[in-house]
Amino acid sequence: MMFHLVLALQMGAAAVQCGTQARVAEREYVKASPASVEYYSGRKCELQVHVPKLQGDLRVDGQLDEPVWQHAAVLHGFSEYKPVDGREAEDSTQVLVWYTDNAINFGVRAFESHVGLNPRLADRDKIDAEDYIQLLLDTFHDKRRAMVFGFNPLGVQADGIRSEGGAAVSAGFGTQADLSGMDLSPDFIYQSKGRVTDFGYQVEIHIPFKTLRFQSDKVQDWGFNVIRKVQHSGHEQTWTQARQGDNSFLAQSGTLVGLTELHSGLVLDLTPVVTSKSTGTPSPTGYKYDTTLPQLGGNVRWGVTPNLAMTGTIKPDFSQVEADVAQVQSLPRVALFFPEKRPFFLEGIEQFATPLQIIYSRRIVSPVAAAKFTGKVSGTNVGFLSAVDDQAQSFAGSNPVFNLLRVRRDLGTKSWIGAVAADKEDGGLFNRVAGVDSRIVFGKLYYVQFQGTGSLTRGSGVAEKVRPLYQLIVDRTGRALGAQFGTVGIHPEFTAASGFLSRTAIFQTYGTGRYTHFGKPGALLESVSSATRIDYLWDYTNFFAGNSPDEVKYHFNLNFAFKGGWRFGPFLFAEDFYFPPSAYSNYRIEQPNGSRKDTVAFTAGNQTLRNYDVGFGLSTPHYTRWDASANVLWGSDDNFYEWSRAGIWLTTFVVSGRPTDRIRLEGRYVRQYYTRWSDGSKVGTRDIPRIKMEYQLSRPIFLRFVGQYDAAWQDTLRDDGRTNNPILILNTASGKYQRALLKKSNNFRGDVLFSYQPNPGTVFFAGYGSTLTEATAFRFRDFDRSTDGFFMKISYLFRL
Numbered sequence: 001m002m003f004h005l006v007l008a009l010q011m012g013a014a015a016v017q018c019g020t021q022a023r024v025a026e027r028e029y030v031k032a033s034p035a036s037v038e039y040y041s042g043r044k045c046e047l048q049v050h051v052p053k054l055q056g057d058l059r060v061d062g063q064l065d066e067p068v069w070q071h072a073a074v075l076h077g078f079s080e081y082k083p084v085d086g087r088e089a090e091d092s093t094q095v096l097v098w099y100t101d102n103a104i105n106f107g108v109r110a111f112e113s114h115v116g117l118n119p120r121l122a123d124r125d126k127i128d129a130e131d132y133i134q135l136l137l138d139t140f141h142d143k144r145r146a147m148v149f150g151f152n153p154l155g156v157q158a159d160g161i162r163s164e165g166g167a168a169v170s171a172g173f174g175t176q177a178d179l180s181g182m183d184l185s186p187d188f189i190y191q192s193k194g195r196v197t198d199f200g201y202q203v204e205i206h207i208p209f210k211t212l213r214f215q216s217d218k219v220q221d222w223g224f225n226v227i228r229k230v231q232h233s234g235h236e237q238t239w240t241q242a243r244q245g246d247n248s249f250l251a252q253s254g255t256l257v258g259l260t261e262l263h264s265g266l267v268l269d270l271t272p273v274v275t276s277k278s279t280g281t282p283s284p285t286g287y288k289y290d291t292t293l294p295q296l297g298g299n300v301r302w303g304v305t306p307n308l309a310m311t312g313t314i315k316p317d318f319s320q321v322e323a324d325v326a327q328v329q330s331l332p333r334v335a336l337f338f339p340e341k342r343p344f345f346l347e348g349i350e351q352f353a354t355p356l357q358i359i360y361s362r363r364i365v366s367p368v369a370a371a372k373f374t375g376k377v378s379g380t381n382v383g384f385l386s387a388v389d390d391q392a393q394s395f396a397g398s399n400p401v402f403n404l405l406r407v408r409r410d411l412g413t414k415s416w417i418g419a420v421a422a423d424k425e426d427g428g429l430f431n432r433v434a435g436v437d438s439r440i441v442f443g444k445l446y447y448v449q450f451q452g453t454g455s456l457t458r459g460s461g462v463a464e465k466v467r468p469l470y471q472l473i474v475d476r477t478g479r480a481l482g483a484q485f486g487t488v489g490i491h492p493e494f495t496a497a498s499g500f501l502s503r504t505a506i507f508q509t510y511g512t513g514r515y516t517h518f519g520k521p522g523a524l525l526e527s528v529s530s531a532t533r534i535d536y537l538w539d540y541t542n543f544f545a546g547n548s549p550d551e552v553k554y555h556f557n558l559n560f561a562f563k564g565g566w567r568f569g570p571f572l573f574a575e576d577f578y579f580p581p582s583a584y585s586n587y588r589i590e591q592p593n594g595s596r597k598d599t600v601a602f603t604a605g606n607q608t609l610r611n612y613d614v615g616f617g618l619s620t621p622h623y624t625r626w627d628a629s630a631n632v633l634w635g636s637d638d639n640f641y642e643w644s645r646a647g648i649w650l651t652t653f654v655v656s657g658r659p660t661d662r663i664r665l666e667g668r669y670v671r672q673y674y675t676r677w678s679d680g681s682k683v684g685t686r687d688i689p690r691i692k693m694e695y696q697l698s699r700p701i702f703l704r705f706v707g708q709y710d711a712a713w714q715d716t717l718r719d720d721g722r723t724n725n726p727i728l729i730l731n732t733a734s735g736k737y738q739r740a741l742l743k744k745s746n747n748f749r750g751d752v753l754f755s756y757q758p759n760p761g762t763v764f765f766a767g768y769g770s771t772l773t774e775a776t777a778f779r780f781r782d783f784d785r786s787t788d789g790f791f792m793k794i795s796y797l798f799r800l
Contacts, residue, residue: 037070040254041077042239043088047254049073049224053261054098060206062155062193064096064107072096072107075239075254078228082236083526083561084518085244085479089237091200093228095135097256101263103208108133110153110228112200117232118624119153119196120661121696124757125160125184127152129622129656131231133203136162136253138223139214140307140376142410143251145350146223147188147212153201155194156699160184161350164248164414185339185346187760189799209264210799213375214306219260225253231622234565245479246444248414267303268800271761272296273316277791287785298795299344308375313344316367335502338362343760348374351383352406355437355451356471356488358420359385359404360500366390368399379410381418395459396427402498414441420453422498431497432456435469449473457495467491469501482514492540507543510535527561539580552576565621573613577638579604584643586730588737589719599737604643605722611637613648628655636677641684642727644720645677666692678721687711687777700758706751711777713744746777747786761797 040046056068074096078089096107110133119130130152138146143164150158161183188211194203214220226239242252276294280287297315304310340346345361351374352359364370370387389400401424408418417438424431435453442448453469473486492505516529535553542550552575559569587602613635620628631652639646650672657665670688675681690708697703717727717740728737753767770788774781 038073040073040075042075042079042241042254043077045241046077047240048257049075049097049254050258051104051256052098053100053259055100058105058206060191060193060204062195062202062204064109064202064204068098069096069107072098072105075226078226078237078239079241080235081227081238081242082244083234084521086241087521089228090233090235091228091230091237093133093226093237093239095226095239099259099262101261102210102265103206105207106135106205108194108203108205110200110202112230117153117196117201118661119156119194119201120658120664121154121699122152122156122664123694123696123702123755124156124187124760125158126664127156127158129231129627129658130156131201132158132229134158134227134229135205136223136225136227136250137207137212138250138253139212141215141221141223141255142376142379143223143248143253143414144410144416145381146225146250146253148182149188149190149192149205149207151192151194151203151205153194153196153203154699155192155203155205157190157192158184159188159190160186162250163350163353164250183350185341185349187343187346189759189761189797209262209306210267210303212264212306213303213309214262216306219258220262222256222259223250223253224256225250231565233563234561234621243479245477245482247441247447247475247477248444251414262306264303264306266800267301267309269301269761270298270798270800271300271795272298272798273793273795275791275793277789279787279789280785281787282785301347305375307377308373309348310371310373311344311347312369312371313367314369316342316344316370335500337500337502344370344372348372348383351375351381351408352385352404354406354418354420354435355439355449355473356453356469356499356501358422358433358435358453358496358499359406360496360498361385363424363498363500364389364402365393381408382406394426396429398427400424400426404498411438411440414447415439422496424497428458430456430458431495433496433498445476445478447473447475447477449475453494453496455494455496457493457497459495465493467494469494469496478514480516480518484512484514486510489543490540505540506537507540508535508537522563524563525560526563529559531555531557531559533557539582548578550578550580567617567619569617571615571617573611573633573635575611575613575637577609577611579607579643586732588728588730589723590726590728590739591723592725599728602643602719602727605719606644609638609643609645611635611645613637615650625659626655626657628653630654637674639674639676639683639720641674641714642676642717642720644722646683647675647677647680649673662696664692664694664696668692676720682713682715683717683720684714685712701754701756704751704753704755706753707748708750709746709748709778711744711746713777714742716740716742744777746774748772748774748780748783759797761795763793763795765791765793767791 040049051073052071054068054071056066058066074094076094078093080087080089092111094109098105117131132150132152134148134150136146136148145161145163148160148162190211191206192203194201228237240252240254242249246252274294274296278289278291280289295315299313301309301311340361364387367387367389373384375382383406385404387402391399394400403423405421408416410416419436422433433453433455437451439447439449451471454466456466458464469490471488475484476482487509489507490504510533512531512533514531516527518527519525533555536549537551539550554574557569557571561567584602588599589602591598591600613633615633617631633650635648637646637648653669655667668690672686674684676683688710692706694702694704719725719727727740729740731738749771751769756764768790771786772783773786774783
């Protein structure tokens with residue numbers, strides 16, 4: 001590691017010189033520009049950009065040689081944003097912009113003399129290891145949501161939505177959090193082409209107004225900003241002087257002023273889809289395939305107005321073309337979240353977001369048909385989704401019907417108030433949820449966020465009473481000093497059948513303090529931040545009964561950012577877990593009684609399990625050929641299998657390789673290892689190695705192989721540290737208690753995919769997937785095939 005840190009320091013010194021050379025190259029372009037060109041410097045706060053409306057031929061080839069580019073407005077004067085904000089950017093950037101009646105066009109000149117620039121062909125949204133540019137278009141100028149158009153030096157695209165007020169997403173065991181709310185799921189139709197030049201790289205972008213949603217006013221302003229990621233230094237740079245301590249990134253954008261007479265024309269997208277699959281499973285007479293007739297479905301999208309759209313689908317295509325990455329549960333009472341991947345549901349998915357996720361489209365498992373209405377009218381965002389699910393997903397022998405509504409109204413310049421309603425009907429059964437939420441921003445540093453929701457359910461053994469969910473967050477988002485306090489309560493009978501809650505029946509309150517120190521320019525240590533979190537969690541009924549917390553957690557994290565892009569984050573956890581009787585209600589102990597064996601209640605020998613864990617997160621820069629990350633946790637923790645103390649190791653290692661400009665490799669290894677504290681014996685393990693290999697033949701074509709092995713092992717359970725007698729668990733099918741004997745599973749899943757995708761909507765997928773099992777882990781012999789299948793998808797986007 002020390003060698004790489006020294007090398008990074010040397011590279012940093014070279015980068016300063018290269019930055020000087022880049023600024024000289026930029027000045028040469030300025031001298032050669034016509035005198036009529038308007039320049040807008042972010043460093044000088046020239047943020048009101050009067051974009052010229054021009055007419056001229058444009059061929060998107062990355063050359064920027066058409067005469068019309070000579071009259072475009074030019075944005076320059078970038079600033080550093082991460083890891084240290086406010087300083088002048090080491091690398092110069094120019095963004096050219098002009099528009100016509102039906103499209104807006106951008107040209108980017110990224111001045112970069114560093115020798116490490118080596119762009120690659122990649123699949124869409126897979127450019128995070130590259131130098132890249134992001135254009136943020138806030139077309140409603142509401143400072144709350146922006147469409148993001150990203151691209152690497154070759155013009156390979158990565159696009160999505162950036163929203164304010166998104167939930168924090170852990171980047172490891174507390175090493176760093178991303179509060180940007182960035183969602184790369186949506187795919188937009190636009191053209192981009194780039195090339196490497198003698199001064200760095202250059203990209204040409206053409207975005208039709210058909211692709212955008214925007215105001216219906218004849219004259220309008222759009223919020224706008226640019227983010228540039230420079231991989232050799234690991235820095236992010238912005239056109240405006242954005243500050244990390246501000247509670248809104250989008251509110252720090254500039255403005256494209258006075259856009260007039262924008263015409264999207266008829267926005268009508270038709271996408272017929274043909275899917276076919278053949279699934280194989282073992283049968284009493286041998287291995288057989290179930291081959292069904294090809295299924296015809298399709299999607300339609302109609303732009304009712306520039307700011308409102310309706311979409312519909314009949315028998316949408318496969319939920320995904322790649323299996324979800326396997327996840328390991330460290331807490332068995334916390335549900336695992338898997339993202340949405342189906343194209344129909346990704347369109348406008350940001351319109352349905354709530355602080356706690358009341359709407360989760362993967363609850364609609366296999367829809368027969370669905371329709372959706374999304375948009376923004378007079379400062380109010382609206383999303384409505386109605387879907388009919390397949391009868392196989394019913395508890396009552398009918399087709400479940402979902403009706404989901406989300407409305408959010410802007411308040412002032414940064415705040416909002418919203419309402420949500422979700423209804424699932426299944427025969428005579430139903431679940432109805434309704435609530436309000438709000439985010440009130442004070443100045444640049446403070447916000448208060450609230451959500452209150454109630455559910456009414458008719459189901460087997462469920463009382464038809466309104467049950468509450470509520471959340472309150474108070475936050476100070478400072479550059480150096482920040483803090484957050486929050487509480488959430490979820491009634492045991494609150495049900496969100498159309499949403500996702502990782503844990504229910506709890507009352508939780510927490511407080512977090514954050515402090516960041518920034519190093520001097522050119523220093524080896526660019527920043528160091530610390531965070532302390534105190535967390536108290538009760539079973540919901542215990543809290544209102546005045547009992548002590550069921551879980552008490554103290555977490556302390558550090559995060560070091562080194563020059564060149566290295567990150568290191570050590571942490572310390574101290575936690576108390578109190579025995580939850582409801583979690584072990586199906587447990588009993590087998591107790592010898594002479595010649596008999598009695599079944600007695602399972603009781604905790606230790607009412608409190610006290611844990612101390614340490615670990616770290618480490619990530620390398622994105623080097624030309626590789627990058628890597630690791631998260632490691634070890635210490636004394638819970639043996640949830642037997643409610644006793646355990647020694648624990650939780651590790652995740654990821655290595656990505658790019659041996660050529662067309663090949664991408666990723667290796668991932670996840671390991672969970674528990675040993676009994678009483679005698680050191682192994683009680684449970686799980687090992688999940690995963691490898692992904694992709695070969696990019698061209699921008700629209702790639703081949704992919706994903707292989708994932710999942711080996712799980714659990715020892716025969718006993719009353720550890722107390723009687724050591726066997727544990728019995730209720731078999732709900734037979735109604736009898738049975739010994740919890742040793743169990744294991746060793747499954748390998750392999751998927752092969754050929755993908756042709758010239759644009760979002762027009763695709764050809766052909767693939768094969770198979771699941772194999774074996775008796776002994778990682779022997780890779782005597783595999784038994786449990787399932788496999790072939791599939792194909794063809795769709796074509798007709799844009800009228």
